[in-house]
Amino acid sequence: MKQRGGVPDSFLAGYPELLAEVSETGRLPRRAELDAFREAGERAAEAGHGLRELVGRYLAETRRLWGTLPGVARSAGAVERARTGDAVLAAVEAAVAALGEGHERAQRLVVRQEEAERREFVDDLLYGRSDLGRLAERAQRFGLRLARAHVVAVAAGTEKYDDVHPAVRRIERELMARFKARDVLLATKEGRLVCIAAGAERAVLDAFVRLAEHPGPGYPPARRVAVGRGHRGPSGVVRSYEEALGALDFADRLGLEQVRLNASELLVFPVLLRDRAAMADLVRTVLGPLTQARGGAGPLLETLTACSAAGYVNAEAARRLGVSVRTLTYRLARIRALTGYDPGDGLQRYTLETAAMGARLLGWPEKPL
DSSP states (O other), X not given: OOEETTEEGGGSTTHHHHHHHHHHHOOOOOHHHHHHHHHHHHHHHHTTOOHHHHHHHXXXXXHXXXXXXXXXXXXXXXXXXXXXXXXXXXXXHHHHHHHHHHXXXXXXXXXXXXXXXXXXXXXXXXXXXXXXXXXXXXXXXXXXXXXXXXXXXXXXESSOOOTTOHHHHHHHHHHHHHHTTXXXXXXXXXXXXXXXXXXXXXXXXXXXXXXXXXXXXXXXXXXXXXXXXOEESXXXXXXXXXXXXXXXXXXXXXXXXXXXXXXXXXXXXXXXXXXXXXXXXXXXXXXXXGGGSTTOXXXXXXXXXXXXXXXXXXXXXXXXXXXXXXXXXXXXXXXXHHHSOOTTSHHHHHHHHHHHHHHHHHTTTTSOO
């Protein structure tokens, strides 16, 4: 098989014959001929030939044939040669455009297939589905070696992330440019942006968190970013992912101000909720009497939270609440009178704080226990 410029003659799809006929008749390429070029473009893409390489092959063929084309060779005057040349170049333009359309169509199909396979792999990986051996084998294709320990970071935005979200594209470009083919995978899942990286690649995770928080001018920043702990194997990825999701959930329920969260720093909350019935009983027993206060339990529960955050410095707690120190002192007295627990006593303060934290985790008093 003849081959010039790396592209075999089989991809020319009757191109020399078309140029010869056009040079004599001046007609435009027919629909069937253009369809043949589109098909040739698709086949070339599937065979691994780039569009630039393919177009270069066609232009080289045009140059090679130009002087031998019947219409060009027989053109007597300059005007006739120009008319013939214009017709041939119009055919070249149409053929190259059809080639490009077919090549791009094949490329889009490949991209869609790869995206579908990538999404299926991410779903199986994060949900712990599929055979572990097969999962590890598929992971290598996407740059992950699951025998290592991996850490999962999850970013939640003010708007849902998807694969075409501009912030996602920006973060992906920055990470790939800086770290190239390291043990890292970026994906979107349920409106969040997920980064899976080897536990040893802390620089990758730190860069992901910074980019999610500050993706650049014109890009919406993440509302929160949570980082799970490092665990080994495919099941370790699932565990780290669930830890990151849990950290985001706890932060939302507790109304934490932090944007960056580490699951290792929030391990107390799963412990508190491990026995949900016992926690509900603690909230009812310790804080239930606050519902008798005028205005309900909400303001007094908010007072406990603000005092804890301010280290029980009354002036700072009052500033956070937007009330006077006198009002704060009155509220603390009401808490002591209604519950029987004194915020000024170390042990009783711990009981109040634990119950208040449990109330926020359980959504009390808005949700009945």
